[in-house]
Amino acid sequence: xxxxxxxxxxxxxxxxxxxxxxxxxxxxxxxxxxxxxxxxxxxxxxxxxxxxxxxxxxxxxxxxxxxxxxxxxxxxxxxxxxxxxxxxxxxxxxxxxxxxxxxxxxxxxxxxxxxxxxxxxxxxxxxxxxxxxxxxxxxxxxxxxxxxxxxxxxxxxxxxxxxxxxxxxxxxxxxxxxxxxxxxxxxxxxxxxxx
Amino acid sequence: xxxxxxxxxxxxxxxxxxxxxxxxxxxxxxxxxxxxxxxxxxxxxxxxxxxxxxxxxxxxxxxxxxxxxxxxxxxxxxxxxxxxxxxxxxxxxxxxxxxxxxxxxxxxxxxxxxxxxxxxxxxxxxxxxxxxxxxxxxxxxxxxxxxxxxxxxxxxxxxxxxxxxxxxxxxxxxxxxxxxxxxxxxxxxxxxxxxxxxxxxxxxxxxxxxxxxxxxxxxxxxxxxx
Amino acid sequence: xxxxxxxxxxxxxxxxxxxxxxxxxxxxxxxxxxxxxxxxxxxxxxxxxxxxxxxxxxxxxxxxxxxxxxxxxxxxxxxxxxxxxxxxxxxxxxxxxxxxxxxxxxxxxxxxxxxxxxxxxxxxxxxxxxxxxxxxxxxxxxxxxxxxxxxxxxxxxxxxxxxxxxxxxxxxxxxxxxxxxxxxxxxxxxxxxxxxxx
Numbered sequence: 001x002x003x004x005x006x007x008x009x010x011x012x013x014x015x016x017x018x019x020x021x022x023x024x025x026x027x028x029x030x031x032x033x034x035x036x037x038x039x040x041x042x043x044x045x046x047x048x049x050x051x052x053x054x055x056x057x058x059x060x061x062x063x064x065x066x067x068x069x070x071x072x073x074x075x076x077x078x079x080x081x082x083x084x085x086x087x088x089x090x091x092x093x094x095x096x097x098x099x100x101x102x103x104x105x106x107x108x109x110x111x112x113x114x115x116x117x118x119x120x121x122x123x124x125x126x127x128x129x130x131x132x133x134x135x136x137x138x139x140x141x142x143x144x145x146x147x148x149x150x151x152x153x154x155x156x157x158x159x160x161x162x163x164x165x166x167x168x169x170x171x172x173x174x175x176x177x178x179x180x181x182x183x184x185x186x187x188x189x190x191x192x193x194x195x
Numbered sequence: 196x197x198x199x200x201x202x203x204x205x206x207x208x209x210x211x212x213x214x215x216x217x218x219x220x221x222x223x224x225x226x227x228x229x230x231x232x233x234x235x236x237x238x239x240x241x242x243x244x245x246x247x248x249x250x251x252x253x254x255x256x257x258x259x260x261x262x263x264x265x266x267x268x269x270x271x272x273x274x275x276x277x278x279x280x281x282x283x284x285x286x287x288x289x290x291x292x293x294x295x296x297x298x299x300x301x302x303x304x305x306x307x308x309x310x311x312x313x314x315x316x317x318x319x320x321x322x323x324x325x326x327x328x329x330x331x332x333x334x335x336x337x338x339x340x341x342x343x344x345x346x347x348x349x350x351x352x353x354x355x356x357x358x359x360x361x362x363x364x365x366x367x368x369x370x371x372x373x374x375x376x377x378x379x380x381x382x383x384x385x386x387x388x389x390x391x392x393x394x395x396x397x398x399x400x401x402x403x404x405x406x407x408x409x410x411x412x413x414x415x416x417x418x419x420x421x
Numbered sequence: 422x423x424x425x426x427x428x429x430x431x432x433x434x435x436x437x438x439x440x441x442x443x444x445x446x447x448x449x450x451x452x453x454x455x456x457x458x459x460x461x462x463x464x465x466x467x468x469x470x471x472x473x474x475x476x477x478x479x480x481x482x483x484x485x486x487x488x489x490x491x492x493x494x495x496x497x498x499x500x501x502x503x504x505x506x507x508x509x510x511x512x513x514x515x516x517x518x519x520x521x522x523x524x525x526x527x528x529x530x531x532x533x534x535x536x537x538x539x540x541x542x543x544x545x546x547x548x549x550x551x552x553x554x555x556x557x558x559x560x561x562x563x564x565x566x567x568x569x570x571x572x573x574x575x576x577x578x579x580x581x582x583x584x585x586x587x588x589x590x591x592x593x594x595x596x597x598x599x600x601x602x603x604x605x606x607x608x609x610x611x612x613x614x615x616x617x618x619x
Contacts, residue, residue: 023596026445027529072223073216076497079526080212083493087486106536109489115446115527122523126310126334167611171442172604179600186595189389204484211479211491215498222502226509233512337517338453338574339594386594 005136008129012140018116019148020178020185025116028107029149030174038103039153040146045108047142049089050117053082054138057121058131078121079112086112116145152177236264238331239271242300245317245327246274246290249297275300282404296320301405305397308389310334312343316398318357328352330394340390348391351381357402366395424549431534431553438561438603439610443529448562449599451521455578458566460514461521462559464507466552468499469531473539473551475499480540492535493526500525530554565602569593 003011012018019025025046032042057078065071090108094101101108111117120141124134155177164173240262247258261270274297278287286302301316312333317326328349335341342348356378357364368383368391369375375382383391437443444465451457475495476483483491504522507515515522525531534554539547570576573593575583592598 023449024446026449027443030442030445073219075501075523075526076216076219076494079493079497080490083490087489090489091486106533109536110529110532112489112493113527113529113532115524118523118527127306165608167608168604172607172611175600175604175607179597179604182597182600186597204487207482207484208487208490211494215494219498219501219505222505226505229509230505230512233509237512336453337451337457337521338570341517385589385591 003133005132008133009136009140009143012137013144013147015188017144017148017185017188018120018141019145020182021189022119023182024119025114025145026178028110028114029145029152030171030178032104032107033149033152033156033174034170035103036150036153036157038100039149041097041100042104042107042111043146043149045089045093045104046111046114046116046145047139049082049086049111049114050120050142050145051135051139053078053085053117054120054124054134054141055131056081056085058124058129058134061125074125079118082117082121083112116141148181151181236267239267239275241329241331242275242288242315242317243267243270245300245315245329246297249326250274250292253292253297255292280405285401285405287405290317298326301401303397303401303405305393305401307333307335307393308340308387309336312393312397314394314397316401323356323358325352325355325357328394328398333390335387335390340384340387342384342387343390343394348382348384351375352398355379363399363402366398368392368395424546427546427549428553428556431538431550432557432560436557436561437530437533437554438558439607441533443533444558445529445603447521447524447528448565448603449596450524452562452566452599453569453573453594453596455563455566455570457517457521458562459559460517461525462555462562464500464503464522464525465528465530465558466555467503468496468525469534469555470548470551471499472496472531473534473547474544476535477539477542477544477547483540488540489532489536492532492540496531496535497526530558561603561606564606565599568602569598573598 016022019029028042028046033039060077060081061071061074065074065077070077086109089111090101093104093108120138124137129137152174156174159173168176243261247261250256250261251258256270260266274290274292276289276291278289280287284304288300288302290297290300298320299318299322301318303314303316305312305314310333312330312335314328314330316328318324319326330343330349333341333343335343355364355366359378364379366379366381368388369380371382371385373382381391381395431437435441438445438448447461447465451461472492472495476492479491500522503525504515507522534547534551538550542550567577570578570593571582572590574589575581575587
C-alpha cells in the first residue's frame with residue numbers, strides 16, 4: 001500500500017478510529033470509562049498491547065504461517081500471541097502497579113479478547129500493510145482507543161449523573177454518548193483512504 | 196503454587212495446542228475439497244449467469260439448463276475459455292459459442308472498506324460496453340456494504356458505456372433515491388458510500404490494466420498467425 | 422443451584438449483554454438484519470457452551486499462569502470448527518456471516534463465562550451456563566435487530582412487512598442506531614426489574 005506510515009498513524013486515530021468507526025473494543029470501553037484514572041490505565045495498556053501484537057502478528061503471519069502454508073490457522077495463532085502477551089502484561093502489572101491491577105479487575109485479562117486488538121491484526125493482513133505500516137497502524141489504533149475512552153470518561157465525569165434517569169445510569173447513558181460520538185465520527189469517514 | 200516444576204505449564208500448553216490444532220487441521224483437510232468445490236461452483240455459476248440472457252435469446256441454451264448444477268462444469272468448459280494473462284491474481288475469459296464471440300469477462304480485484312473485493316466484469320464483444328457485473332467476494336458489512344451484491348445495485352452497470360470520445364468514462368455516485376439523469380451516474384447504497392465508491396474505483400483502475408494486457412496478448416497471437 | 426436455575430440466571434437475570442455489558446461489538450455489527458443475528462446467535466450458543474464444557478473439564482489440571490491462553494485457544498478452536506462446518510455445508514449462510522466469525526472468538530461473553538463460571542464449576546453446570554448465556558445473547562440481538570430491520574429495511578427476516586410506501590430510516594442501517602436501541606432496552610429492563618438496584 002502506498003499510504004505513508006505517518007499518515008496511517010494519524011488516520012488510525014481520527015478518520016478510522018478503531019472504536020468509533022469500526023466499533024471494535026466496546027466492552028471494556030463502556031465499563032471502565034466510569035473513572036478517568038482507570039480509563040487512562042487501561043487505555044495505555046491497550047495501546048501497548050496493540051502496538052506490540054501488531055508487530056508480532058505481522059511477523060508470525062508473513063514469516064511463519066505463509067511459508068508453512070498454515071494460513072487457515074491464522075485466527076488461532078494471532079489470538080495465542082495476544083493472549084500470551086496479555087498474560088505477561090498481567091504478571092508485570094500485578095507486580096509493579098498493584099493498585100491498577102485491582103482497579104481493572106477482570107478487564108485486564110479481557111484485553112485478550114478486546115476485538116480491537118484482534119481486529120487490528122486481521123486488518124493489517126487484509127489490507128496488506130508492510131511491517132512499518134503495521135506498527136504505525138497498531139500504535140495509531142491504540143492511541144485512538146485511548147483517546148476514545150478518555151473522551152467518554154471525561155464526559156461521564158463532567159456530566160452530573162443525578163440528572164440521568166435511574167434506569168439509564170451507568171451503561172445506558174454511556175451507550176447513548178458513544179452513539180452520538182460515533183455519529184460525529186462518521187463525518188470523518190473517507191477523508192483518508194487507509195486501503 | 197506449583198510443587199511441580201516450571202515445566203508443567205509449558206508442557207500442558209503444548210499438549211493442549213497440539214490436540215486442538217490437530218483437530219482443526221483434520222477438520223480442515225476433511226472439508227477442504229467440499230469447500231473448494233462450493234467456491235468453484237459458485238464462481239462458474241455466477242460467470243455463466245452474466246451471459247445467460249445472451250445465450251437464451253440467441254436460442255443456444257435456456258437459462259435453467261445452463262445453470263443446472265449437474266451441467267455447470269460441462270457448460271463452463273463449453274462456453275468459457277480462459278485467456279493467457281500477465282496480471283497476477285486476475286483472470287480474463289472469452290465467452291463464445293462455436294460460431295461467434297459473445298463477450299469477455301474480466302476477474303478483477305479491488306479494495307473495500309473492510310477488506311479486498313473481487314468481481315466479474317462482463318463486456319460486450321467490442322469491449323466498450325459493460326454487459327454485467329457481479330461482485331463475487333467481499334468482506335463488507337452485511338446488510339450495508341454487502342448490498343453491492345444485490346441485483347438492484349449491480350444491474351445499474353449493465354449496458355453502461357466504458358468509453359466516451361475515446362476516454363474512459365468517470366462513473367459518479369448519486370444518492371440512492373435520486374433518479375439518474377446522466378449516463379455516468381450510479382445510485383449508491385445509502386450508508387455505504389465508501390463501499391459503493393470502492394466498486395467504481397475497482398472498475399476504473401482494473402479496466403486499464405486489462406486493456407493493456409489482453410490487447411497485447413491478442414496482438415501477439417494475431418502477429419504469430421495463431 | 423439447580424440446572425434450571427443456572428440456565429435462567431445466565432440467560433435472563435444476569436444477561437450477558439444487558440446486565441454485564443459484554444458482547445457489545447457484535448451486537449452493533451450484526452443486528453442490522455434478523456437473519457444475521459440469528460446465525461451469529463446460534464454460532465455463539467454452540468461455541469460458548471462447548472468451550473465452557475471443555476474448559477471446565479480440564480480446569481483442575483490447568484496451571485494458573487497459562488489459564489487465559491488455554492481458554493482462548495479452546496474458544497478459538499470451537500469457533501473455527503463452526504466456521505469450517507458452515508463453509509462446507511451452508512456456503513450461502515457462511516458468506517453472510519463471513520467477517521463476523523472472527524468476532525465470535527473475541528466476543529467477551531465467551532471469555533467472560535469461561536473465567537467467571539467454567540473455571541470454577543463442574544462441566545455439566547458450565548455447559549448449561551454457556552447455553553444460557555448464548556440464548557440470552559441471541560434474544561437481545563433479535564430484539565435489537567427486529568427494530569433495526571423493521572425500520573431500516575421494512576422487513577423482518579427478509580419478509581416484507583412495511584409496504585413500498587415506507588421510507589427507510591437510514592440511521593437504523595448504520596451501527597450507531599444499535600447504541601441507542603440497546604441503551605433504551607437497558608433502560609426499560611432496569612426500570613421494570615431492577616428499580617431498587619438502580
